[in-house]
Amino acid sequence: CSIVGGGGDERLPCTHWTMSSGRSEGSRDRTAEALERNSCTEDVPVVERRNRSGIISEPLSKSLKRSRTLSQYTAACPTNTNGHAHHNGEAKSHPAKPQPPPQPQPTVSALAAAKLDRTLEQVLEGQNGLLHFAQAAELLKRAGMEHMLLDSGSGASDLEGASAVDSVGGVADFPYGVGGGFPFNPGLFIMTPAGVFLADSALHMAGLAEYPAQSELASAINSGKKKRKRCGMCPPCRRRINCETCSSCRNRKTGHQICKFRKCEELKKKPSAALEVRAQWGDRDDIEGHRVS
DNA sequence: AAAAACGTACGA
DNA sequence: TCGTACGTTTTT
Numbered sequence: 001c002s003i004v005g006g007g008g009d010e011r012l013p014c015t016h017w018t019m020s021s022g023r024s025e026g027s028r029d030r031t032a033e034a035l036e037r038n039s040c041t042e043d044v045p046v047v048e049r050r051n052r053s054g055i056i057s058e059p060l061s062k063s064l065k066r067s068r069t070l071s072q073y074t075a076a077c078p079t080n081t082n083g084h085a086h087h088n089g090e091a092k093s094h095p096a097k098p099q100p101p102p103q104p105q106p107t108v109s110a111l112a113a114a115k116l117d118r119t120l121e122q123v124l125e126g127q128n129g130l131l132h133f134a135q136a137a138e139l140l141k142r143a144g145m146e147h148m149l150l151d152s153g154s155g156a157s158d159l160e161g162a163s164a165v166d167s168v169g170g171v172a173d174f175p176y177g178v179g180g181g182f183p184f185n186p187g188l189f190i191m192t193p194a195g196v197f198l199a200d201s202a203l204h205m206a207g208l209a210e211y212p213a214q215s216e217l218a219s220a221i222n223s224g225k226k227k228r229k230r231c232g233m234c235p236p237c238r239r240r241i242n243c244e245t246c247s248s249c250r251n252r253k254t255g256h257q258i259c260k261f262r263k264c265e266e267l268k269k270k271p272s273a274a275l276e277v278r279a280q281w282g283d284r285d286d287i288e289g290h291r292v293s
Numbered sequence: 294a295a296a297a298a299c300g301t302a303c304g305a
Numbered sequence: 306t307c308g309t310a311c312g313t314t315t316t317t
Contacts, residue, residue, distance in 0.1 A: 227302050227311050247296065248310095254298055258310055267311070 234265040 230237045242249050242259035
C-alpha cells in the first residue's frame with residue numbers, strides 16, 4: 001500500500017492537523033487517493049491519517065485494543081493459572097490488579113474490601129459497565145466466592161470433556177481454573193456479542209449489589225440510552241482508514257457517522273438481535289453455538 | 294427503504 | 306471541552 005508512506009512505523013505528524021490547518025482541498029488527486037485507500041484494508045500498517053475535516057482515520061481506540069477474546073486472554077496470560085489477569089493496557093490502567101501485592105496485611109478484610117471496591121469501580125466504570133470475563137472471574141475470586149465455583153473435580157472435567165475448541169478459543173483453554181479447566185459456574189455470566197457480563201446473581205452473592213446491575217445495562221442498551229460499542233474484531237472494525245468516498249465520510253460533519261466500510265458488523269444489527277442473553281449456561285453441549293464470534 | 298440530519302453518549 | 310460516532314428522527 002503506497003499510501004502509508006513507506007515504513008509501517010512512519011506516522012504522519014499529528015500535531016497541528018486541525019480542521020482549518022489541514023492540507024488544502026487540492027493537495028492531491030482525491031479519486032486516486034480514495035482508490036488507494038479502498039484497496040488497502042486491514043493489513044495496512046498503523047498510520048494516522050486525517051480527512052479534510054481534520055478527523056483522524058485513527059487506529060482502533062485504546063478501549064478496543066484492550067478488548068480480548070477468551071483465546072487472547074490465554075495468549076496474553078499463558079502462565080496465569082491463578083486468575084490474575086494482567087494484560088496489556090489493563091496492567092497500566094489498573095495498578096492495583098497486575099500482581100497480588102505481597103503487602104503486609106494489617107486489616108486484611110478492610111483492605112481487601114476497599115481494594116475490591118476500587119477495582120470493581122474501575123472496571124465497571126472505566127469499561128463502560130462491561131466486565132471482561134477474566135476480570136469478572138478475578139473479582140469473584142477476590143470476593144472470596146469459592147462457593148460459587150464449581151466443584152473442581154466434576155465441573156472442570158465436564159467441560160474439559162466437552163472438547164470446546166474453535167477459532168475463537170475454547171472454554172478449556174481459558175486460563176482460569178485448575179488444569180486449564182473452567183471452574184466457574186457458567187450461570188454467573190451472561191454472554192453477549194458485546195462482551196461477557198457478570199450476572200446480577202453473582203453480584204448479589206458477592207455482596208456487591210450496589211454496583212450497577214448488568215441487567216440494567218442490558219435494558220439500557222435495549223432502551224437506546226446506552227450506546228453499544230464496536231466489537232473490534234470484525235473486518236470493518238479492523239479497518240483503520242476511512243474510505244473518504246462513502247456518504248458517511250463525505251457527510252461527516254452533519255452525518256456524524258463512521259465510514260461505511262468501518263461500521264461494525266455487530267452494530268449494524270438491531271440491538272435486540274445482538275443482545276443474546278444467556279442467563280443460564282445449562283446446556284454445555286451448546287456452548288459452541290453460543291460463543292461470541 | 295435509504296440517505297441525511299440531528300441529539301447526545303462517551304472517551305480523551 | 307471537544308471530537309467521534311451510535312441511535313433516532315426526518316427527509317428524499
